[in-house]
Amino acid sequence: MIGEMEDLKYEDNPDPGRWRHRKEKGAGRSAMVFVVVLLLFGVLGGGAWFGWNRYSGYFFAADYDGPGTGEVVVAVKKGDGGSAIGATLETAGVVKSAKAFVNAAADDPKSTTIQVGSYKLRKQMKATDALAMLLDRKNMTVNGVTIPEGWTKMQVFEEFSKKTGIEYAEFETAAKDISKLGVTAEWLKRTDGKKVDKSNIEGFLYPATYELPEKPTADGILKAMVKNFNAEMDKLNFAATVQEKYDISPYEALVAASITQVEALLPEDMGPTTRVLYNRAYSGKFPCECLQLDSTVNYWLRLQGKEGKSSEKLTVDELHGEDNPYRYNVKGMAIGPISNPGDIALKGALDAKKSPYYFFVTVNAAGKMAYGKTFAEHEANIQIACKNGIPIC
Known part of the structure; x- marks a missing residue:
């Protein structure tokens, strides 16, 4: 909350709609389970792989190791359990894996008090830190834009x-x-x-x-x-x-x-x-x-109240008109x-x-860029993009 916008306070909700999760039986004895799995792996060799594979998901769930950066707003909805919240956080880029959040929640009894609402979190957070922010009402948005x-x-x-x-x-x-x-x-x-x-x-x-x-x-x-x-x-x-x-x-x-x-x-x-x-x-x-860049030309069009255009539809005047300070x-x-x-x-x-690059172009549906030193390399990258269905040809 910034500047003069800091005065709003969250008002208590008589029906906060808290989510519930069932803590996995024996979660408090996780360290002992881990030792047993290791022993089984040593004694049974490859036959213990099934057990190791099952429990390694708990102990080695992908997780970030920092406090995170930037800001993102996520929503906890009525009826969301730990897995649903974890999935929301993973999709928003807050945690590296939903499983890491589920593990953190299972180890913290206070996680059952997370309330329904929208929260300001950070991207790429350690799961335990994300949980802590969800448990702090200061991170809830009330009248936010x-x-x-x-x-x-x-x-x-x-x-x-x-x-x-x-x-x-x-x-x-x-x-x-x-x-x-x-x-x-x-x-x-x-x-x-x-x-x-x-x-x-x-x-x-x-x-x-x-x-x-x-x-x-x-x-x-x-x-x-x-x-x-x-x-x-x-x-x-x-x-x-x-x-x-x-x-x-x-x-x-x-x-x-x-x-x-x-x-x-x-x-x-x-x-x-x-x-x-x-x-x-x-x-x-x-x-x-x-x-x-077409993007600067299109920005100029939007300043004039017009719609942006794809590359092939931009006119010579729009690209090079002297009245356009963002021209090509x-x-x-x-x-x-x-x-x-x-x-x-x-x-x-x-x-x-x-x-050494002077050119870039998006080459697949995931948004990956390819870079070129020369226009010939750039044209080759464009052909790759076309083969991948990117509409730039």
Whole structure:
């Protein structure tokens, strides 16, 4: 809960709809069972494999080992048991496996007190930590608005307008000078000679769940979002890191992260995709030293109230029109962000390891990227994508 949105408190529910699970018989003696299984394995050799395979799922359930990063909202529904909650957490990327959560819940009697509702958790958490957060009412959302990674400012304004009744135009007015909303001076300059538009809040609306106060205002909501952005950037040491590693301004790296958020689907592709953007804009080895991306052109169309288009439907004027500051062949990094990037994309901008690549393309339904050093390699990757049914041919 951020800034002036911190005052709401959870009101007790007389019928909280707690979920129930049945603790496996003998779970308290798990260590002894483990020893017995090991002994059986040693005595019976291969014949003990069945028993080992059965119990190893309990002791070695896949689990993350850290406190997690970012933010995600998950719902515990009425009637959900430990397995159902575990499955929800696994699907949301909170825990590595549902089994790890079930094991953690079985070992903690308090797990039966988890209440029905929505919770703010983190991604890639150790199962016991996820359980602890579900048991803490402070993590329940009461009157929250969730902003996903990759949304544009237009989508953010629309969502808050819908949830609060505040006119969309009031958000536009409140965002006319981002320095008055808490965006600090280090974000208002670039190293490439281009100017930062102080009336453009794109990129600074950090994706998260925001609790609404009793009487929300457009100005208050946007200030809370920028405050959250600043806090997350401080945690990442974002500004200092990009200046030291890449000799570019924090704003330029934010622009790159916003593009990567739109272009890359998988966490492992965030860094490599951002490196392609850096290579194109800053290496001096890419012929036009430009990005040549449909995503920036489509962002410009959306700013005009139009729908985005697939590559083959974009016109020459839309791609290259001089009135479009996000046009295809503009030299250097894009003039501004095209979305509001989340934690993983921002980390990708910080950890864009050196590579010889200047091209990327999604090559399968899972979202995996392939990279090329030359246009010929890129065309070969496109053919792979076409064979896999990706609609880019």
